[in-house]
Amino acid sequence: MAGAALVVQQAEPATTAPPAAEANPFEQARRAGVQDLLDRWAAATRAGDQAALAALFDPAAMPEFLPSEIRRAANLGGVPLSDWGYEIGTGPETPVPSDLAEQLQATDVWAPQVYLRYAIAGADQGSTRKPVSLVVARRGDTWTLVSDRPLPEYDRRTWRGPWDFGPVVARSVRTGETASVVLGHPGQQQWIEAIATELATAVPTVSEVWGDDWSRRAVVIVTADQDEFTEQVGGQHSGSDIAAVAVSDAVTPGSGTVTGQRIVFSPSAGERLTEASRRAVLRHELTHVATRATTTDGSPMWMLEGFADYVGHRGSGEDVRSVAPTVSAAVDLHGPPVRLPSDADFAAGGERALAAYESAWSVAAFVADRFGEDRLRALYRELSTGPVDADVVDERVRSVLGVSTRDLIGQWGAWFVDRIA
Secondary structure, three states, X not given: XXXXXXXXXXXXXXXXXXXXXXXXXXXXXXXXXXXXHHHHHHHHHXXXXXXXXXXXXXXXXXXXXXXXXXXXXXXXXXXXXXXXXXXXXXXXXXXXXXXXXXXXXXXXXXXXXXXXXXXXXXXXXXXXXXXXXXXEEEEOOEEEEEEOOOEHHXXXXXXXOHHHOOOXXXXXXXXXXXXXXXXXXXXXXXXXXXXXXXXXXXXHHHHHHHOXXXXXXXEEEEOOOHHHHHHHHOOOOOOOOOOEEEEEEOOOOOOOOOOOOEEEEOOOHHHXXXXXXHHHHHHHHHHHHHHHHHOOOOOOHHHHHHHHHHHHHOXXXXXXXXXXXXXXHHHHHHOOOOOOOOHHHHHOOHHHHHHHHHHHHHHHHHHHHHHOHHHHHHHXXXXXXXXXXXXXXXXXXHHXXXXXXXXXXXXHHHHHHHHHO
């Protein structure tokens, strides 16, 4: 399914304990003063208190900083939050640009490593942390906010959430014993409702295949434009050629808990997707959410995407030609496939990527049809443990299915030809 993808984002550090080198009284006082400022900033934003916000800003702060924070506070009013705060990280501070430092003429100017920490109530298992490129100043004993502008020369930037792109509408929906949340903007109400309605049946469907050992909830973001989509998923995907992306923080091996999981729909998804394709895309991405805790980065894409696509189309009644038209046309001309799709195929874009997704789906569909869903799930668990070479893939395919990779490809090819005959 070329309209869906999985993106892993780097988790930000969960600890804010200062390093031992900062144990001198000046650094302790500096850190304590700025953390107090950050706490008051978070409280004022969450409360939507414009007067309290304005009191935190330096007289020489960047002109757009305060107005943007006032808008953000207003936009956050409709978001169900269980956590919202700012914290100082343990990384090195950034040098303050000399022009800014000279302009401020303050007692002290500091650009610490800062993170926004937040969680969506009910739907997040834990808080996620996003970078803030912050500069603060001290005048006498008072610390103030100066800037959150990017500092590309030091690889610092400020992450923006849906609330930075306009008022937010939140729709909570029961998904079994848990709750999921859809976030979007006022002009997208119909699309938000459609996704929320679909979530109620999509979560149990994913559990039917994968089992119940996942959170069985999701945060879904419906983006309004390309800038918002890029902010949520990164620059490697265009909202014009992909319908949705599942993102998450990196997973700590063995933790079993995943933070920052989001299913992000592109701004054009509402126009591009039919009811059937919306259902398939949502279930595909939910499968990535369900399997994320046991999936190691770098695992074979044909297994990861094929399994997700299998769940996405499961029970749809679509035939092989409908789900895999590109590969079906190639098989009509050249005969059955002779290899599994490579990771490079998925990253290539265009028809090559489209064929990779269709091929991966058909491999998973074949395994489920010939060997059963239990063994398809077992094969996923065996092959989702990280990068493996062809010999290891063959060993694991043999252990689960009782056939070699070569035989798997041959049987899959024959199955495909038979299904499109």
